[in-house]
Amino acid sequence: MKSKHTTPSDGNIFADLNLPDAENLKLRSELMIAIRKWVKDTGLTQAEAAKRLNTTQPILNDVIRGRYERFTIDRLVNMLDAAGLRVSVSVSKAT
Numbered sequence: 001m002k003s004k005h006t007t008p009s010d011g012n013i014f015a016d017l018n019l020p021d022a023e024n025l026k027l028r029s030e031l032m033i034a035i036r037k038w039v040k041d042t043g044l045t046q047a048e049a050a051k052r053l054n055t056t057q058p059i060l061n062d063v064i065r066g067r068y069e070r071f072t073i074d075r076l077v078n079m080l081d082a083a084g085l086r087v088s089v090s091v092s093k094a095t
Contacts, residue, residue, distance in 0.1 A: 031076035053079045
């Protein structure tokens with residue numbers, strides 16, 4: 001039987017993949033997940049949700065599909081603010 005090797009994650013898939021700016025990518029991903037959850041929880045169509053988020057439906061679709069390379073942290077935070085959600089940031093020493 002063939003043995004499979006699994007390397008445990010450090011909690012950041014982007015760092016695990018050795019991508020540059022891994023912390024930035026992780027934060028953008030978390031913000032996009034929050035937007036996706038908000039859209040699902042409100043039951044709004046993408047067009048209705050986009051209007052409330054002060055954006056367009058195609059742009060919101062990119063958020064929902066996880067196209068993180070298209071968005072800055074600022075833009076995602078502004079969308080969450082428009083949804084009536086607040087973002088908090090925690091900073092700690094790297095291990």
